[in-house]
Amino acid sequence: MIKASVILTFFISLTTNITLAQKSKGGGVLKVGNFRHYVDYFNKMEDENIAQAIPNAQSWDWMKANIPLFECPQQNFEEMWYYRWWTLRKHLKQTDQGYVFTEFLVKRNYADKYNLIASALGHHIYEARWLHDNKYLTDYLNVWYRGNEGKPMKKLRGFSSWNIYAMYNRYLVNSDSAWLMNMLPDLEADYAAWENEKRLRNGLFWNTDVKDAMEETISGGRREQNARPTINSYMYGNAMALARMETMAGNKAKTQLYSLKADTIKQLFQQYLWNAKDTFFETRKTAGDTMANVREEIGFIPWYFNLPDAGYEAAWKKITDESGFFAPFGLTTAERNHPQFRTHGCCKCEWDGAVWPYATAQTMTAMANLMNNYQQNVVNDSVYFRLMELYVESQYYRGRPYIGEYLDEKTGYWLKGDQERSRYYNHSTYNDLIITGLVGLRPRADNIIEVNPLIPANEWNWFCLDNVLYHGKKVTIIWDKDGTKYKKGKGFSVWVNGKKVASAATLQKVTGNL
Template structure:
């Protein structure tokens, strides 16, 4: 069991979080559209769903006060979207632990034999950073990064490279939210060393990167195996994303030569991925075997390149497979393998299947990539209805026996959680959800300049109203409102964006908005 901390420590944590939140002035607080206490009933219910046998830094009896001090508020007319939004923050809080070297995020609540010190696992570190960047108190996510890179006597944790990682990309996207250049610059030497280590460990002679299935966090797949060293769309997309992130970080730090170097590394990976991993027959990015011949199987990992905005627009044809019921669009989520493949659901190892079953880890990657496709590319392959339908299915899948639940993976046809009764699977911190609500559905698109950009990926006639409130973005409180007839929030009809209590952009319809912060 994860160690239970004392009430005194919890009070200190809560005081710290509340003190941070109090930096928002009383005037800003009075401008809030949503009242936090309106959502406490969700947490009261979640707390009754279990006998809390495992406690982290913030136990259940302190969970609402912590959430009230730390999370953006979200309201919409569809109850299950609201419920899962608050449930995912409630579960994320369960995974915050206090180590001797700072706060950190676990993946499993129960100890795992293959974990690092403090029961930490690096597989979902990128997901953790993307989700935690929206917490008001940024100490949690900064500490987690420090623990991983400096938690072993000032050096990286022993198992930082046990799994493929897009950590550098996640850290740059953290900067897009908090604009903490001092933290980013301080971490640059660690990240440079880390990138070079990946090159030494995993780069093939042709310049691509290899990985085994299990070290991609994906057990045994149709395209490879637990011990096969293949060039996969996963690690190569991650390394492209990491190189691009380092290039931009170096540029912001004034290191022009290093910025050019990492940009060149990224460009090389992109060209090699196009050359070796694009299967022109299948119109899809696929795993290449040791001989660089395609594995000839469409797997969900083929959408990952768009997570990092890597492909050129001519490759957008790959997304035709997403909404096809014979390919990836299953009744209960996005299948990890094309459903019509002859080997579908045949390669599951140790009852941990990445051969077609639905994994939230992969779903959240694909949904992030899809939002990038819809925001950053000229395309007509997918639309807002597609995005909303997939996100709604993701919401509906996060229930087990009538209660909110997030676990490891589920049956694509029945929605049954395949390890739902296993203690290890409860509250599995291996995916994002709230980041998808904020950056995808509501459409706050983080960027480094002083322009706030909002582009909701929801069909205009789906909901008459919604509100995302108390978002800390570039150190200012942001509110995004959709009110079709203006009667719900009494702040005007249509879509509006508010920064520090002032309306900075509005439109009569659901569309992209941009304004100066």
């Protein structure tokens, strides 16, 4: 039965890929050759001492076949776009069970088979869901959930995860319901295992900070089994995703079951993890059942999953506070004015204040959700844009594009920048933030295309996101203030397979029919 299900998944995915390719025929605006110079530069700026499935020499051909195109007047945003696709490709590894994505290029002794590590799997799904060829991510997820003689890999639950939620959000991009339904029993079993292993008596979930992929925090420790905003937000998101999948499958009873599970987590989360004194979601210490009384960046994660009810938005006031989380090179992982900020020493992966791209990506995704899905006046597109600028500016090292583990919040110095393990560290998103946040393509299940850019009107006179494969169609999003750049008319417009489906005179939310 296991082999049959794997074969079925393969043919479902193959059929879907063919169907998507047939549907995706449509005109584009940007010329792919105009961006090759980035890849030529990236290839020349390093000695390729580690090559996996797609070596540097094949990187441009792979990118041409797989990635959306992006052009804007702020060159570092554009350069980083192509750099992050180039680095993601480095982590593709061919195995006897198909393709997988690694987190480190170098081997880690705590990794699973094929050097797999589950801590950033949610990030991998969000970023790779925009690749045109579904096989890379489909293979990867099949290996994680069925690669151990038909069973999950041994270390699938080695770290807190929002994998189930991310897989549903992948479906919102590629519309491959058949594959998702085929995976549903595996995801139900995964959720039940988390409940069995990590649920506290009060109904919340616990983990140690290191198994949250966030070691040496101010709020916890490597052995402290605390109720943290991370794992509880993830489990809420996973339950919500399962409820939606069960609706797709026509399972009314299970839809209700997972909806109730999600609602229970939400109520407990808001009851036990909201610190009214700090106006922030914080870790609750299991020992003594008390708040940790420290604002950490993980307090923004609930909005990644649209978890909080209205009324908690005041937490976001700290995002622009220099004594809070706002630092010269990005968002700190703990509040800067806390007495224990950056007190754990250096360079053993401390989450007591330094800037981690892993956390930045989560916070920026959460902020885009806040701005799209909540009525609030705490943050606006100028805040979002400035924080994206800092995120881009931080991803350089000695004048060259670089993505590593973590960095000093004041100098921008990569704290493990000279270690081989830190190079091309695949534990965050960037391109997904450009697509869904900055440019504003908001994935959804129906046939409405929704675009809500978070770019202040006075920042860019033009930009184009092109060749985006969404619901099996090619999407192009254009901002051309005076109409002279792309010759497609003045203003903001959305095109599907070469046909304009939505437009506006200014940068604003628009919707159209796919």
